[in-house]
Amino acid sequence: MKQRIWLSPPHLTGKEIVFLQETLDANWVTVVGAQIEKFAAIISNYTQSPYVTLCNSGTSALHLALQVLGVKRGDFILTSTFTFVASVNPIKYLGAIPVLIESEKETWNMSPQFLEESILWCIKQGNKPKAIVLVHLYGMPAQLNKICEIAFKYDIPLIEDAAESLGSTYKKQHLGTFGMLGLHSFNGNKIITTSAGGALFSKNEDFIKKAAFLASQAKEPTSFYEHKYLGYNYQMTTLQAAMGLGQFTQLDNYIALRRRNFDFYKMTLSPFGIKFLEEPSADFYSNRWLTTILIDSKLTKVSPENLKEALELENIESRFLWKPMHTQPLYNEMTYFGDHTSDKLFKSGLCLPSGSSLSEADLKRITSIIINKISN
Ligand SMILES: Cc1ncc(COP(=O)(O)O)c(C=O)c1O
Numbered sequence: 507m508k509q510r511i512w513l514s515p516p517h518l519t520g521k522e523i524v525f526l527q528e529t530l531d532a533n534w535v536t537v538v539g540a541q542i543e544k545f546a547a548i549i550s551n552y553t554q555s556p557y558v559t560l561c562n563s564g565t566s567a568l569h570l571a572l573q574v575l576g577v578k579r580g581d582f583i584l585t586s587t588f589t590f591v592a593s594v595n596p597i598k599y600l601g602a603i604p605v606l607i608e609s610e611k612e613t614w615n616m617s618p619q620f621l622e623e624s625i626l627w628c629i630k631q632g633n634k635p636k637a638i639v640l641v642h643l644y645g646m647p648a649q650l651n652k653i654c655e656i657a658f659k660y661d662i663p664l665i666e667d668a669a670e671s672l673g674s675t676y677k678k679q680h681l682g683t684f685g686m687l688g689l690h691s692f693n694g695n696k697i698i699t700t701s702a703g704g705a706l707f708s709k710n711e712d713f714i715k716k717a718a719f720l721a722s723q724a725k726e727p728t729s730f731y732e733h734k735y736l737g738y739n740y741q742m743t744t745l746q747a748a749m750g751l752g753q754f755t756q757l758d759n760y761i762a763l764r765r766r767n768f769d770f771y772k773m774t775l776s777p778f779g780i781k782f783l784e785e786p787s788a789d790f791y792s793n794r795w796l797t798t799i800l801i802d803s804k805l806t807k808v809s810p811e812n813l814k815e816a817l818e819l820e821n822i823e824s825r826f827l828w829k830p831m832h833t834q835p836l837y838n839e840m841t842y843f844g845d846h847t848s849d850k851l852f853k854s855g856l857c858l859p860s861g862s863s864l865s866e867a868d869l870k871r872i873t874s875i876i877i878n879k880i881s882n
Pocket residue numbers: 562563564565566589590592593641667669670690691692693702703704
């Protein structure tokens with residue numbers, strides 16, 4: 507059997523061990539410490555986001571963001587339907603009600619048109635939305651100009667789920683820094699990883715202070731343990747932050763490599779009728795976390811399932827696009843605004859191996875299987 511090619515595996519640099527060893531040598535394996543401060547400062551400086559708190563996952567970062575904004579049971583929260591379930595679950599944790607918004611075709615992210623329709627509907631119900639959770643899927647920036655304009659017009663706080671898009675920018679500004687709060691994930695499959703982990707960031711210091719307070723069991727600043735609020739154990743550890751310090755040294759390189767993967771796939775597979783998610787203009791810069799393809803059923807009888815199977819037979823992992831939330835048994839009763847764009851994307855799309863550690867030989871191995879399958 508040929509060596510397995512994974513969809514988006516961790517890419518260790520060799521530098522992690524130096525930071526991890528320092529942490530172990532210092533006998534300092536806990537949830538506060540220099541590694542955490544340093545990694546938070548690096549993320550703050552890189553994204554140009556003044557206040558950052560590190561968490562044990564992107565999911566917990568979103569859960570905290572919603573609470574910082576005072577989201578409560580029964581509140582409407584508008585969110586992208588075309589996403590991973592972790593963009594929606596924290597809304598449910600709080601007893602709030604997700605309202606699912608369809609994607610537009612250019613970026614596959616939240617449609618400004620359906621967003622506005624949903625806001626008007628919520629207002630008509632007498633329940634103005636408490637927040638918008640905007641996802642930047644696969645690293646591609648959403649139509650931020652229009653989304654921010656709508657959020658401003660109706661005075662609704664914007665949270666950006668930039669879990670997949672560290673390093674992506676819109677008009678040269680980092681994703682996650684347009685709204686009131688933004689988050690990244692450092693899960694094992696992300697562009698850089700701390701094994702598991704996340705960051706929550708904002709221009710508002712009070713938001714981040716409150717999130718950090720809730721993330722550390724909401725301990726009051728008293729000499730004894732006093733608790734007035736319900737808190738969580740959501741902090742990042744020094745070992746995770748040490749991993750992050752090592753990983754960050756390669757971030758620019760990893761973005762370049764993932765963009766190279768995309769370019770190679772596009773150049774090699776476009777002649778066979780395969781379509782790619784393009785950056786709509788020079789304003790949109792994607793980290794190309796995952797390269798996604800669309801297969802046109804008018805041009806070929808080969809389906810995403812067929813391609814996935816053919817790749818798997820050669821020990822190569824690929825994955826279907828995210829199954830939209832309004833089609834999930836968990837969420838299919840939620841109010842949905844849209845025209846089923848993401849249902850069509852789900853049926854005709856596939857995520858190709860996209861790790862920064864892919865070699866040119868790996869890319870050729872993957873594309874030759876796809877070309878073979880399509881041509882025969
Ligand atoms: C869009 C999106 N949101 C949120 C998350 C949650 O991040 P984490 O796995 O770090 O909890 C992920 C991925 O894992 C994601 O892809």
